[in-house]
Amino acid sequence: xxxxxxxxxxxxxxxxxxxxxxxxxxxxxxxxxxxxxxxxxxxxxxxxxxxxxxxxxxxxxxxxxxxxxxxxxxxxxxxxxxxxxxxxxxxxxxxxxxxxxxxxxxxxxxxxxxxxxxxxxxxxxxxxxxxxxxxxxxxxxxxxxxxxxxxxxxxxxxxxxxxxxxxxxxxxxxxxxxxxxxxxxxxxxxxxxxxxxxxxxxxxxxxxxxxxxxxxxxxxxxxxxxxxxxxxxxxxxxxxxxxxxxxxxxxxxxxxxxxxxxxxxxxxxxxxxxxxxxxxxxxxxxxxxxxxxxxxxxx
Numbered sequence: 669x670x671x672x673x674x675x676x677x678x679x680x681x682x683x684x685x686x687x688x689x690x691x692x693x694x695x696x697x698x699x700x701x702x703x704x705x706x707x708x709x710x711x712x713x714x715x716x717x718x719x720x721x722x723x724x725x726x727x728x729x730x731x732x733x734x735x736x737x738x739x740x741x742x743x744x745x746x747x748x749x750x751x752x753x754x755x756x757x758x759x760x761x762x763x764x765x766x767x768x769x770x771x772x773x774x775x776x777x778x779x780x781x782x783x784x785x786x787x788x789x790x791x792x793x794x795x796x797x798x799x800x801x802x803x804x805x806x807x808x809x810x811x812x813x814x815x816x817x818x819x820x821x822x823x824x825x826x827x828x829x830x831x832x833x834x835x836x837x838x839x840x841x842x843x844x845x846x847x848x849x850x851x852x853x854x855x856x857x858x859x860x861x862x863x864x865x866x867x868x869x870x871x872x873x874x875x876x877x878x879x880x881x882x883x884x885x886x887x888x889x890x891x892x893x894x895x896x897x898x899x900x901x902x903x904x905x906x907x908x909x910x911x912x913x914x915x916x917x918x919x920x921x922x923x924x925x926x927x928x929x930x931x932x933x934x935x936x937x938x939x940x941x942x943x944x945x946x947x948x949x950x951x952x953x954x955x956x957x958x959x960x961x962x963x964x965x966x967x
Contacts, residue, residue, distance in 0.1 A: 673703050673811055673870040677901035677933035679908050680942040681949045683894050687877055688735025694898035697942040700871065701743055704811065708745040711809035712736060713782075715816035715832045716752040718886065719765040725817045725880035725890040730767045736815060736873065737775040748775075751805060753782030753836045755847040756886075780805050783840045794862045796851040800838045806867065814902065815873045818909045819880035820888060823856050825920045826913050827885050828906040829872035834863035857921035864902070864926055872905035873898050876912060881957050893956040895949060903932020904939045911946065912953040 680697040684690035695701075704710070714733060720726040737748055750772055754762045759781045763769045772779050780803060787801035816832035824831050835847060843852055852859055874897040878890035897912075899905030903926050907917050917924045917934040927934030936946075944952070954960060 672868050672900065674900040676940065677899070677904040677938055678940045678942065679897060679899035679901075679904050681895060681897050681908070681944040681946070683896075683944060683952070685894050687729060687732045687875060687894075687896060690877070690894070690896045691732065691736060691873060691898060692739055694896055694943060695739060695871075698871075698898060698900060703870070704740065704743040704745060706744050706746060708811045709747045709749065709809050710740050710745050710811045710813065711749045711751050711780075711805060712813045712815055713833055713836050714750055714752050714768075715836070716754050716759060716762045716766070716768065718754065718756045719762045720886075722766065723878065723890060725819065725878035725888065726886055727762070727766060728815055728817060728875065730771050732875065733768065733815070734771045734775055736813070737771070737777050741775065745811075747778060749778045749780055749805065749809065751780045751782050751803070751836070753839060755835050755840070757845065759783050782837050785839075785841070787839065787841075790866055792859075792862050792866075794855070794859055796854055797843070797859075801842050802837050802867075803839070806837075811870050812868060813871045813873060814869045816875070817879060818874045818876045818897070818912065819884035820882060820913055821884045823853055824860065824922070826906075826910050826915060828874050828909040829869055829902045830864050830906055830922065830926070831860055833867055833869055833902075834860040837863070837867060857925070860922040861925045864922075864931055869902040871898065871900060872902045874905060874909045876909075876953060879912070879953070881913070889957075891953070891957040893953045895944070895952060901932045901939075903927055903934055907934045908939075908946065912950055
């Protein structure tokens with residue numbers, strides 16, 4: 669993989685009390701079906717950072733993961749793989765305790781633990797670490813989905829599709845448990861931006877139901893806004909996620925770097941919006957999180 673499947677920057681925001689339906693509505697708006705073929709190996713990088721319940725906003729919903737798998741199964745791809753690499757524990761332990769193992773069995777999806785080999789080694793334009801191992805799955809996948817919760821993050825400012833990918837793929841076999849033990853977090857923003865050059869994301873799915881505010885990525889407050897953000901450009905999608913949290917791209921170093929380097933679009937006029945208008949989404953999120961619309965300012 670070297671480029672995104674869909675080169676345009678399209679972002680769809682939808683709302684539904686049933687998260688799987690909200691995602692399906694967003695993907696229909698994006699016309700994702702037209703981008704999938706029967707030879708595709710679709711990989712869903714899912715945020716399984718810890719064994720906490722999905723209601724905490726720490727990890728993705730198991731039922732929603734099932735909905736995404738079933739949505740793409742209808743297009744009859746060659747294979748659907750759920751890939752995860754827990755940064756805070758054993759991936760298989762997280763899978764069993766949260767119930768993802770049942771979802772994978774029920775849907776017939778394949779599973780790859782990104783913390784386990786076989787690996788390839790890639791060089792990074794980054795000081796620490798200057799290289800990382802990646803599971804060989806990177807050579808097999810043809811369509812990559814990053815599925816995660818939207819979170820405030822005490823070190824990365826915010827965590828969304830790019831951060832999810834960047835910390836899921838480097839294995840604990842090399843980087844320790846938790847992965848930050850060997851230095852990834854010393855220059856975290858630069859590391860995330862560098863990883864975005866090596867692992868393109870064809871589709872970003874951000875859940876804001878629940879999202880996490882306050883002290884994320886583990887000890888924050890869950891916000892159930894019933895909204896999801898889906899996009900064909902991970903930079904654009906994460907920029908919109910950042911706006912719900914109250915940040916412009918300049919406030920998130922890795923997003924601003926990737927936008928300036930033309931990895932993705934970060935300016936509103938470069939993004940095609942679908943579904944709920946951005947200002948309405950911001951107002952809805954603020955109401956859900958803070959019980960007021962007073963944090964909204966004119967664009």
